Amino acid sequence: MTVLEDETVRMCAELIRIDTSNLGSDGPGEREAAELVMRWLGEVGLDPTYIESEPRRGNVIVRMSGTVPGLPALLVHGHLDVVPADPRDWTVPPFAGEVIDGWIWGRGAVDMKHMDAMMVAVVRDMVRRGIRPRRDLVFVWLADEEAGGDHGARFLVREHPELFEGCAEAIGEVGGYSVSIAPDLRLYLVETAQKGLAWIRMRAEGQAGHGSMIHPDNSVTELAAAVSRIGAHHWPQRLTPTTLRMLKEICHACGVPFDEDDIDGVLGKLGPTARFIGASLRHVANPTQFHAGYATNVVPELAVAEIDGRFLPGLKDDFLDTLHRLAGPRVSSERIDFEEAVEAPFDTPLVEAMLGALRTEDPQGRVVPYCLSAGTDNRTFHRMGIHGYGFVPLRLPPEMDFAAMFHGVDERVPESALRFGVRVLHHLLSTY
Known part of the structure; x- marks a missing residue:
């Protein structure tokens, strides 16, 4: 899977180099990043849908058809916008997208262009190799999550609900990363609930x-x-x-x-x-x-x-x-x-599939549910009856304070974690 992993690292860095700071109507918007995602998808023959809620507030959607009729579809989503960053505070310029000593630096490396890149890389690899998923997979790269999703998830759910036809479950951000509690034991935190706002x-x-x-x-x-x-x-x-x-x-x-x-x-x-x-x-x-x-x-x-x-x-x-x-x-x-606060069940085939995918790469890994103190676009999709889970699989260094990277200065993610994550995500999406 060297090509898959290399593409993920390269795409993550390239997406970081596009400033998609969410400044409202005065910001750059997500269009440039969305167009790059569409170009990557088009290179393997896919024809994604592009929808703007307002000029430059772009959303990209592509559906892969499954082989087993009747299985509920799975929604896989990431957001392309990021919170602003002041370069004066950073060790490495926040939109340089540099890979230094095995770390990918920049605003969005964690929140959440690493997942955006993994999603693209998995889709491309599955198409190139002729792998069809068992169920329909709906991939969405969204605008405006950092400001509540009025130009992204909320807009699509309100104006284009047909895009999510058949979806019963969703995978999004802020979960699936490892916490080491012993040298040979890692817990992978799967977000199954979110506080209300x-x-x-x-x-x-x-x-x-x-x-x-x-x-x-x-x-x-x-x-x-x-x-x-x-x-x-x-x-x-x-x-x-x-x-x-x-x-x-x-x-x-x-x-x-x-x-x-x-x-x-x-x-x-x-x-x-x-x-x-x-x-x-x-x-x-x-x-x-x-x-x-x-x-x-x-x-x-x-x-x-x-x-x-x-x-x-x-x-x-x-x-x-x-x-x-x-x-x-x-x-x-x-x-x-x-x-409203949301809570999804933990004892489900999807969570079992997450554990199975993780254990292909980390045989001692365990999954643990948790409640996110903030909110993600999963909360919006919950309105459609879609159970959302935070699952962006990453095996992290034991000493890394990963949560501090969200919206933090010197945001960065280990290249090894990204390579691990895309292998796990590929296994999950091609077998579930």
């Missing part, structure tokens, strides 16, 4: 007046106190079915009994990944913006703050009720954006 705008109103007077009805004071209570609140740990299964699987792999009173001890076995996973064990509500007033000597009538809330699957009402209680009766709230 609740972006909330809060308002407090009071009596406007001169700053030299006494103002017991000060909107700034009222809202600042509410924001402080929310920001300082200690949300308790809550074990959803996914996180409970994850903790038990970790203990089983380590050969130790599960102790519900020692959750932090179990997480400690995950090394640097513990912080990333720990955020999925409780609700989170972070104040992110505060706006009030227009002059130092004027007490404003209105103060406005915004909260980034993430709630656990099955516990939406618990989260919202607590948030409103913390805000207090004089603070009103409205939703800026809202997405």
